[in-house]
Amino acid sequence: MKNTRIKSLTVAFLTAIILSVSSCSDDFLEEQPRGVFTPEFFTTELGVQGGLTYLYENMRYIYGFAYFLNLGETGTDEYCAAQSANNNFYDLDLAGRGNLNSQSGFSIGRPWGNAFPAINTASGIIENAEAVGLQNSIIAEARFFRAFNYFLLVQTYGGVPLDLGSGELKFNNSAVRTSTRNTVAEVYTKGIFPDLEQAVADLPESPRLTGTVTKNVARLYLAKAYLTYAWWLENPNNIPTYPETTRTDPNGNNASYYFQQAYDLAVAGIDNPGPYSLQEYYYDLHLATNDRNSEMMLYADRTEESQIYNGGASLGWTGPGDGGAPNTAVWMVTSNYTTISVDGVAAVQREAAQSYGRPWTRMAPSINVFTETFADKQLDSRYDGTFVSSYRGNWDKGGNDSPTLTAANGMEIAPGDAVISFLDEYDADVDYSVNGGNIGGGQLPGRSDYVINLNQINRRFYPGLWKLGTYRTDNGGGLGSPNGAITRPFPIAKFSEFYFVAAEAAVKGASGAYSPRELINVIRARAGKWRFDNGEQKERIEDNSDAMVAATPAEIDINYILAERSREYFGEGKRWYDLVRTQKWNELAGSYEIAGNDATDHSPTVTTRTILPHHYLRPIPQNQLDALDMTEEEKAAYQNPGY
Known part of the structure; x- marks a missing residue:
């Protein structure tokens, strides 16, 4: 498969920053809308401040948006489709009324479409840190968010690209239409663990401003990443991964090692709570x-x-x-x-x-x-x-x-x-x-x-x-x-x-x-x-x-x-991610009980779901595939199997 890279990644980054470039007040992140933003501006102190604030602001586009709970809850043992549901919800409920695919509603593409601009922004901050004169603690915030977004992506879609057009974990400022997906192990060991480990070392105990990340926030996410990766290595129910690869750690460690790392970090967070x-x-x-x-x-x-x-x-x-x-x-x-x-x-x-x-x-x-x-x-x-x-x-x-x-x-x-x-x-x-x-x-x-x-x-x-x-x-x-x-x-x-x-x-x-x-x-x-x-x-x-x-x-x-x-x-x-991590989804959510759509219906029935191994990864959104300059066969190979 030839190298391919997604055009919309850089475009989305530029658009997002134009919408909201920000500076920092004494206590809170203060957003200041700006009409023009270029990659050159990003090399200035004001541009870096704007990029940092964007990393916080960007979380709003995923967490709490209208279909966020559909993405993480529908089809689990917590929620099913309700009376006013449409295919956005039937697709993810997997109960026979929908068809989960790369064009399913407003949910499945949101992490992909919003995480990559944040990742590219974080890479830009990290690369320009020395020229701008940033403190290590500020750089660590960018490292946290690059890892945070990669962690969301790898849990949702499997292996994703570390190279957005200018090299692995490099800031990209040109529109390209090529992309290669890294393996899950590569995303964790190259893109998530190193950034979070450095963030734990460099972030302060208390937040720089109200709501900003700290040493313990980074500890928590590193512990969660170790835990999730340990389950991936163990793979107790033989769930397929994509891109296909052996379930081995590039550093030679086994699942037990990472379970212990997760435990040790979590206990360190408990024993050193900070604020x-x-x-x-x-x-x-x-x-x-x-x-x-x-x-x-x-x-x-x-x-x-x-x-x-x-x-x-x-x-x-x-x-x-x-x-x-x-x-x-x-x-x-x-x-x-x-x-x-x-x-x-x-x-x-x-x-x-x-x-x-x-x-x-x-x-x-x-x-x-x-x-x-x-x-x-x-x-x-x-x-x-x-x-x-x-x-x-x-x-x-x-x-x-x-x-x-x-x-x-x-x-x-x-x-x-x-x-x-x-x-x-x-x-x-x-x-x-x-x-x-x-x-x-x-x-x-x-x-x-x-x-x-x-x-x-x-x-x-x-x-x-x-x-x-x-x-x-x-x-x-x-x-x-x-x-x-x-x-x-x-x-x-x-x-x-x-x-x-x-x-x-x-x-x-x-x-x-x-x-x-x-x-x-x-x-x-x-x-x-x-x-x-x-x-x-x-x-x-x-x-x-x-x-x-x-x-x-x-x-x-x-x-x-x-x-x-x-x-x-x-x-x-959180529920879909919990059930997918532990490979308990089908066991705990394979059926559910509820009555019908009428207010007077109090006679519940049991509904059975069809949860297949390939459902443990969400499909790559179709609009991202459409933006790739590649053959239909190559796009099919880029997509997660089963979709």
């Missing part, structure tokens, strides 16, 4: 008023201050197909709660508040999520701190001055009362014949809210994802602007991940000061602490830490680690 720490309560971790807390190590930031500085995302109205960097991913997993009608009134209206937001209803959690993953809803606070389990009346904020409405069992409810709730425990006495609230809710004696059993949810109405929900400070006591892009930061990496990486590596044979059970129990003990009941919307001071720790199995395995990861990071776009 990071676990939040005392899981609820506080995702409470919108507590964003950018000590546990959030890396996030794609947004702002309510300006549309320009929100990645161009509208603060008033944003559609699912809008370009740019709007944070709208959570709306895809929001059910259509706005159809709840009580006493002839739209009792639960669209609101710019964490439990509500805009209902696009494209993805639904399966019943298995609530009966298996989150089976414990009394001791473990993570179900309550993840989902919207009760939708409450807000008709007063919409201009209706009715003091009460007549709801279930002829009882009165006021604004702020639960209109419809999902029951923590199954109750066989729920009477669905009343079609309560026009959303398929049933009645239970003595309750004024309509109710639904969690093992009877459907693709139309289900618990929303509270943890990532909408938040604004400018609602003025009303419904606010629920159709505007979410202005919260989107979480990418958390301090808690050190415990999971170390525990997973230990299960795979790594040894050290902490056992897998000890590591996981730090997380489970925190999960047992309550200070507020989100479903009941009232204070709840309760510490179930001892009971949570006691319930942890004496010997834990990979499936238990994955279950805990799902409880901790549910709906954050």
Whole structure:
């Protein structure tokens, strides 16, 4: 195959920098739009500052964009296609209604299209560092992001090109149409490990500015990269790789070596936390008023201050197909709660508040999520701190001055009362014949809210994802602007991940000061602490830490680690990568249970997925293949097999 290189890589880089060149303020990255940017400008101090800020800004184009959760969640044991899904979601659900291919929707191409411009930007910063007089700590930020983006690419597509036109890991400033894919091992050992190792050495303990990367952020990603590469070397289920190569390490190390490296680094991160720490309560971790807390190590930031500085995302109205960097991913997993009608009134209206937001209803959690993953809803606070389990009346904020409405069992409810709730425990006495609230809710004696059993949810109405929900400070006591892009930061990496990486590596044979059970129990003990009941919307001071720790199995395995990861990071776009890394995708997500598309359907059925070995890599996006100057046979060879 002749050497081929992708034309759009450099073009995308130049375009992105033109859109947002930035300088740094004393405390925050400050974006300054600029109309002209050339490669020569990039050799100046101002240009390098702009390039650095772009590396942070670019995360918004992946993390939180409308179809981000589709990419990382649909087709897993967390989410399936919902009532309003289209082929963007059916393709990735692998349940017989779609056909995953190189032209599938808006999801599969986003990492490819956005990571390479960032990689090229980082290479430019690194190459111009000496001439510009950059400190090693600043260069280390660029090294981190080059590795960060290559890590995302290699997990998603397999081996990818290290040479963008001017040589491996070199800054390219000319449009070329040739490309050669490196092997997975080459991407890790040449492109990811060296950059992250240098970043760990050179980055400061505390962030240079709010939200910038640190030594411990680099430690976490190096540990995650070692862990993922160790699984790739081991290949327990004989999943194919591409480009085809033997599963050997160029440096002569085996999987056990890298599992140990991952463990050691993760433990070093725990023992040397710097400015990071676990939040005392899981609820506080995702409470919108507590964003950018000590546990959030890396996030794609947004702002309510300006549309320009929100990645161009509208603060008033944003559609699912809008370009740019709007944070709208959570709306895809929001059910259509706005159809709840009580006493002839739209009792639960669209609101710019964490439990509500805009209902696009494209993805639904399966019943298995609530009966298996989150089976414990009394001791473990993570179900309550993840989902919207009760939708409450807000008709007063919409201009209706009715003091009460007549709801279930002829009882009165006021604004702020639960209109419809999902029951923590199954109750066989729920009477669905009343079609309560026009959303398929049933009645239970003595309750004024309509109710639904969690093992009877459907693709139309289900618990929303509270943890990532909408938040604004400018609602003025009303419904606010629920159709505007979410202005919260989107979480990418958390301090808690050190415990999971170390525990997973230990299960795979790594040894050290902490056992897998000890590591996981730090997380489970925190999960047992309550200070507020989100479903009941009232204070709840309760510490179930001892009971949570006691319930942890004496010997834990990979499936238990994955279950805990799902409880901790549910709906954050990590799940597909977790299942692919551990090669547990088909085992844990090969089927799911949920009822149909009608609100009144409470008779679930089992859906089987067809997850094939080639699905463990996403297809190279067709528009990138079309830009290559190569024959159809060569393009077919460039594409991942099976697509």
